[in-house]
Amino acid sequence: MLKQILNKFLILNDVQAAIVIQENGEIIQSMKSGIVFKEDLQGVLSAVMLDSKKTAAQFGNASISMVFVEFSDYFLILGPIMEEFYLAIIAKNTANIGQITYEMKKNQDAIVSLL
Secondary structure, X not given: OHHHHHHHHHOOOOEEEEXXXXXXXXXXXXXXXXXXXXXXXXXXXXXXXXXXXXXXXXXXXXXXXXXXXXXXOEEEEEEEEEOOEEEEEEEEOOXXXXXXXXXXXXXXXXXXXXX
């Protein structure tokens, strides 16, 4: 069932991967299309999550609603689903960010119900 929800992201134009990941770096479920993950992806995503939490602490422990990291050809959107669980979306820089974030928010409760 979680795969079906993550697949909803892959049908969006230029989305390459949808990943549910725990804060410790453990990938709970992932769906990908047209992209190859390197072995250290889990560590990189975990570092982004933990660094984002540390940054939030600098702003009075503000809650993180979303992290956006842009690269030359791709971007990463990382959003918390529930305590210690995140949804990461990797997309080409031509993808519609608004549509992706809308789908992330729309599907959050369904993902939580499956964790």
